[in-house]
Ligand SMILES: Nc1nc2c(ncn2[C@@H]2O[C@H](COP(=O)(O)OP(=O)(O)OP(=O)(O)O)[C@@H](O)[C@H]2O)c(=O)[nH]1
């Protein structure tokens with residue numbers, strides 16, 4: 326048994342479960358594997374994730390990739406927060422491979438997070454890898470720690486945004502992004 330599996334077995338015991346009952350025999354192993362996957366973003370780095378999929382392009386118009394779903398864990402309760410991420414940027418000679426926006430989102434989502442920090446990290450990563458003139462990231466999510474427990478509010482949603490470069494300085498650019506994302 327790995328350390329993590331042993332610890333999950335202890336958690337089950339502390340919760341009053343019989344760790345020898347049939348349904349729970351493999352649970353420490355499964356839980357450890359699941360948690361390792363859900364935090365696997367710590368083992369990835371931006372350059373590996375992007376894998377050189379940055380292409381020269383003279384299109385300098387806004388590109389928006391919207392509705393990238395993600396599953397993250399809040400760092401306060403280690404409960405899921407689930408939502409969608411919208412990314413827009415103004416290329417400056419380079420465009421990023423489409424799938425890489427989703428890979429960058431997952432890289433930061435699969436860590437213990439707060440939504441504000443995740444939003445900023447995604448924006449900074451797109452800026453760093455593309456050298457773009459500006460980037461905007463909007464994240465909308467529902468937090469299980471607020472739904473399943475605590476205040477138990479089922480219909481609230483948290484929206485965070487980070488605007489950098491032209492998205493921060495230029496109202497028209499920001500408005501265009503919001504319009505394209507449908508907000
Ligand atoms: N800003 C922000 N807050 C978060 C996020 N995820 C969880 N939280 C909040 O973190 C706070 C932790 O508050 P505490 O009072 O320390 O913990 P708690 O007693 O479990 O709080 P309640 O959830 O109010 O029961 C709560 O208000 C959560 O709603 C996030 O991504 N961003």
Ligand SMILES: [Zn+2]
Pocket residue numbers: 399400401402403404468470471
């Ligand atoms: Zn939480």
